[in-house]
Amino acid sequence: MKFKIDLKIFLFIFIFFFTDQIELYAMIMFFAFIHEIGHLLTGMLLGMKPKKLEIKPYGISISFLLKPNDYNMKIGKSNLLGIKKILVALAGPLTNLILIILFYNAKINIFSNLKIIYSNILLIVFNLIPIYPLDGGRILKEVLHILYGKKKSEKYINIISFIVISVITIVISIVIYYINNIALFIIIVVLWVLVINEDRVYQNKNKIYKILDKKLEFETNK
Numbered sequence: 001m002k003f004k005i006d007l008k009i010f011l012f013i014f015i016f017f018f019t020d021q022i023e024l025y026a027m028i029m030f031f032a033f034i035h036e037i038g039h040l041l042t043g044m045l046l047g048m049k050p051k052k053l054e055i056k057p058y059g060i061s062i063s064f065l066l067k068p069n070d071y072n073m074k075i076g077k078s079n080l081l082g083i084k085k086i087l088v089a090l091a092g093p094l095t096n097l098i099l100i101i102l103f104y105n106a107k108i109n110i111f112s113n114l115k116i117i118y119s120n121i122l123l124i125v126f127n128l129i130p131i132y133p134l135d136g137g138r139i140l141k142e143v144l145h146i147l148y149g150k151k152k153s154e155k156y157i158n159i160i161s162f163i164v165i166s167v168i169t170i171v172i173s174i175v176i177y178y179i180n181n182i183a184l185f186i187i188i189v190v191l192w193v194l195v196i197n198e199d200r201v202y203q204n205k206n207k208i209y210k211i212l213d214k215k216l217e218f219e220t221n222k
Contacts, residue, residue, distance in 0.1 A: 004054040012057040012186070019182050027119045031096065032059040035123055038095030039088050046084045058190045059123075061133075064088070076146035083146075089138040093127050096120040129168070131161045131191060132198050151209060158202045161195045 016025040039062050040050060048064040070081035103116045128136040137157060144153035168191065172184050 001050045002052040004052060006054065006056045009055060009057040015182070015186065021183055024115070024119065024183075027115060028122060029059070031099065031116070031119050031123055034099065035092040035095050035127070036060040036062050038091040042091035043084075043088045046087060048084065048088070058187075059127075077149040078142065078145040082142045086139050086142045089135040089142075092135050093124045096124045096127075100124075126187070129164060129191075131164050131195060132157045133194065137161060154202055154205060158199055161198065165191050165195050 012025065013022065016022045036053070036059075043050065043062070043064050047067065051063045051065045054061050054063075066081060070084065071079050073080040075083055097120075100117050100120045103113050103120075106113060127134050130136040130140045132138065132141055137160075140160065141153050141157040144156050147153075148156070169188055172188055175181075176184050
């Protein structure tokens with residue numbers, strides 16, 4: 001399995017250190033790692049092989065090698081791989097939920113418990129936002145894939161991501177106006193970067209789809 005680290009993480013460390021939020025950031029990154037372990041173990045239990053682990057400023061992500069045999073079993077307009085992707089995506093937030101339950105009932109320092117619980121709640125909420133490639137976006141995309149097929153699922157999740165990030169931006173902008181929290185501003189920037197990058201990927205795919213459609217139309221009219 002390959003390992004990769006995004007050097008922008010050091011910029012985030014500096015920003016959170018400068019704003020006296022480094023402890024919270026370190027805790028979130030630690031539990032983001034545990035969150036990713038949930039993805040990893042679930043993927044391996046489903047017979048998927050880990051391909052790459054990447055440490056990013058806003059968390060950790062893991063990718064898997066895809067098994068050709070998973071494409072052979074149809075599930076709606078998708079295949080078995082779609083179900084596996086949904087289960088793997090759910091495993092991360094579920095891992096954080098289990099940690100919340102454990103630490104809520106643990107008989108240790110109450111203040112430390114609250115910070116741990118708060119960190120894991122943030123990770124659950126952040127990752128379940130229906131924006132691709134966050135866990136919530138991955139789950140929604142695969143559900144749409146099963147219902148409508150690959151091409152429409154990519155189109156719909158791209159539109160939904162822009163709608164959701166626009167609404168979140170408005171809400172958080174109002175919150176920032178009252179509490180002046182730079183961490184919220186950074187979250188918005190990160191989300192916009194994710195959405196714009198995925199939109200670029202989608203637009204490139206869409207060009208390929210159009211070329212193939214024209215070619216198919218030409219072949220049909222011969």
